[in-house]
Amino acid sequence: xxxxxxxxxxxxxxxxxxxxxxxxxxxxxxxxxxxxxxxxxxxxxxxxxxxxxxxxxxxxxxxxxxxxxxxxxxxxxxxxxxxxxxxxxxxxxxxxxxxxxxxxxxxxxxxxxxxx
Amino acid sequence: xxxxxxxxxxxxxxxxxxxxxxxxxxxxxxxxxxxxxxxxxxxxxxxxxxxxxxxxxxxxxxxxxxxxxxxxxxxxxxxxxxxxxxxxxxxxxxxxxxxxxxxxxxxxxxx
Numbered sequence: 001x002x003x004x005x006x007x008x009x010x011x012x013x014x015x016x017x018x019x020x021x022x023x024x025x026x027x028x029x030x031x032x033x034x035x036x037x038x039x040x041x042x043x044x045x046x047x048x049x050x051x052x053x054x055x056x057x058x059x060x061x062x063x064x065x066x067x068x069x070x071x072x073x074x075x076x077x078x079x080x081x082x083x084x085x086x087x088x089x090x091x092x093x094x095x096x097x098x099x100x101x102x103x104x105x106x107x108x109x110x111x112x113x114x115x116x
Numbered sequence: 117x118x119x120x121x122x123x124x125x126x127x128x129x130x131x132x133x134x135x136x137x138x139x140x141x142x143x144x145x146x147x148x149x150x151x152x153x154x155x156x157x158x159x160x161x162x163x164x165x166x167x168x169x170x171x172x173x174x175x176x177x178x179x180x181x182x183x184x185x186x187x188x189x190x191x192x193x194x195x196x197x198x199x200x201x202x203x204x205x206x207x208x209x210x211x212x213x214x215x216x217x218x219x220x221x222x223x224x225x226x227x
Contacts, residue, residue: 004158033215035217040219040220041219041220042120042122042204042217042218042219042220043159043204043206043215043217044217045214045215045216048214056214058214059214091158091159093158104161104164105161105215107157107158107159107160108158109156109157109158110156110157110158
């Protein structure tokens with residue numbers, strides 16, 4: 001079956017421009033996560049969506065970062081006025097559910113963002 | 117936020133050798149996870165540990181959830197070239213939504 005897909009796979013942009021990254025989770029997965037992975041480092045939690053509940057935005061590094069998700073489908077991560085420090089791989093993951101138990105997260109291949 | 121210390125940062129080993137890597141935290145975790153990431157791919161879950169003291173195997177991989185709940189190790193026995201990649205530990209505590217990742221152990225296997 002289809003896994004988590006992300007687009008674009010690579011994005012090069014100029015400092016100050018806005019970018020929008022897309023994540024298509026596995027069908028039926030109610031939970032969706034965004035992470036940032038800087039070169040040579042681990043994953044940094046950004047934001048979490050669970051069904052129609054209010055998202056957990058506690059990991060977003062600044063107000064230039066925002067994310068949306070409609071229902072249990074596609075999510076978009078938007079970075080406004082990009083800075084060179086935003087250069088990283090942005091990974092999306094989805095899982096069946098969350099709350100009282102831990103479910104396996106399935107990761108997409110990531111979007112590699114380079115801000116010049 | 118939570119800090120996970122993962123070591124070693126990188127390893128160069130000969131095919132057939134055993135490998136061990138570990139993660140420690142200053143905080144207690146309820147769950148430990150171990151992932152492998154190949155170049156250009158997202159991480160893939162290898163082993164999940166849910167109870168202190170738990171020892172779980174997945175083929176040549178074995179992982180343990182430390183008794184103190186502040187550490188975990190991953191062992192790979194009889195390494196093969198396809199074991200090459202970056203291994204990440206991740207811990208989850210309290211908030212089931214949030215996972216904290218180590219900085220990764222880069223494994224290189226010489227045939």
